[in-house]
Amino acid sequence: MSDHPKPFQRLLLTGAAGGLGRVLRPHLGQWAEVVRLSDLDGLGQAGPGEEIVHADLADRGAMLRLLDGVDAVLHFGGISVEAGWNAILQANIVGVHHLYEAAHAAGVRRVVFASSNHAIGFHPTTTQLDADSPTRPDGLYGVSKCFGEQLARFYYDRFGLETVCLRIGSAFPQPATRRMMVTYLHYEDLIELIRCSLFAPRVGHTIAYGMSDNDALWWNNSKAAHLGYRPRHSSRVHAHLFPDSAAYPAADDRASQYQGGPFVSTGPFYD
Numbered sequence: 001m002s003d004h005p006k007p008f009q010r011l012l013l014t015g016a017a018g019g020l021g022r023v024l025r026p027h028l029g030q031w032a033e034v035v036r037l038s039d040l041d042g043l044g045q046a047g048p049g050e051e052i053v054h055a056d057l058a059d060r061g062a063m064l065r066l067l068d069g070v071d072a073v074l075h076f077g078g079i080s081v082e083a084g085w086n087a088i089l090q091a092n093i094v095g096v097h098h099l100y101e102a103a104h105a106a107g108v109r110r111v112v113f114a115s116s117n118h119a120i121g122f123h124p125t126t127t128q129l130d131a132d133s134p135t136r137p138d139g140l141y142g143v144s145k146c147f148g149e150q151l152a153r154f155y156y157d158r159f160g161l162e163t164v165c166l167r168i169g170s171a172f173p174q175p176a177t178r179r180m181m182v183t184y185l186h187y188e189d190l191i192e193l194i195r196c197s198l199f200a201p202r203v204g205h206t207i208a209y210g211m212s213d214n215d216a217l218w219w220n221n222s223k224a225a226h227l228g229y230r231p232r233h234s235s236r237v238h239a240h241l242f243p244d245s246a247a248y249p250a251a252d253d254r255a256s257q258y259q260g261g262p263f264v265s266t267g268p269f270y271d
């Protein structure tokens with residue numbers, strides 16, 4: 001046992017085998033004595049201070065076991081794009097309910113929930129949103145994120161279990177489209193946003209937009225100012241990737257009229 005115990009005893013990361021889970025994994029040991037990594041997919045060998053627990057979010061018993069002994073959660077597991085209804089239902093709706101039920105039973109102090117910009121994707125790109133703007137999901141995936149956000153609100157109001165819902169924009173190595181120049185979230189800013197979400201003294205139920213310091217702004221994070229998040233990166237360093245000076249959003253491109261981009265005309269799918 002160290003003379004200086006880390007802030008959390010056991011921090012759980014779901015979705016640890018996913019794109020963002022693999023980015024986050026190396027950074028979590030600084031915050032917790034034990035980092036519990038979970039996914040359906042392979043996670044390799046446990047490193048120092050790591051535990052690996054495979055669990056299906058849709059399996060209630062497995063989730064109750066997964067949360068046992070955990071005091072904070074980064075919930076990044078589940079379906080991360082528009083997909084078949086049953087897959088979304090099981091992983092993102094039944095699964096997030098299992099997560100909160102098990103988190104409450106385990107006495108978890110705080111959850112950081114990877115929500116999505118697709119919870120508000122049917123807002124026009126001409127509108128600036130804040131945390132109190134109505135949700136306007138752009139597909140069944142977005143609807144599932146709205147469910148998760150509302151379940152988190154219920155667990156806070158009823159049980160005092162705090163959650164920061166991060167409406168992540170586009171967390172990738174660099175913007176792949178002109179839309180992502182607006183929604184871009186640099187990986188280091190994501191990690192900083194998670195750090196702020198874990199360590200702000202009181203978060204209650206907070207909605208925060210996961211974006212870097214980009215030039216164009218659809219989202220205003222003033223109502224999440226208590227997190228103290230200050231992005232250090234911006235998509236502007238990638239502007240050379242999009243030299244085309246054509247207007248964005250473009251009048252003849254429906255996807256570009258809405259914040260959710262191509263998701264507004266994808267699906268719904270029934271598996």
Ligand SMILES: NC(=O)c1ccc[n+]([C@@H]2O[C@H](COP(=O)([O-])OP(=O)(O)OC[C@H]3O[C@@H](n4cnc5c(N)ncnc54)[C@H](O)[C@@H]3O)[C@@H](O)[C@H]2O)c1
Pocket residue numbers: 014015016017018019020021038039040041055056057058075076077078079080081090091095114115116117167168169170171172
């Ligand atoms: N990457 C982004 O820019 C972005 C944007 C908005 C929101 N998000 C959200 O962040 C989270 C992580 O995103 P990502 O890009 O790493 O996604 P990803 O698809 O790469 O990873 C998700 C992980 O969840 C796991 N998973 C799926 N169903 C499961 C189940 N039933 N039980 C257990 N595990 C299951 C998958 O195996 C996968 O490893 C997701 O919740 C996603 O919706 C990401």
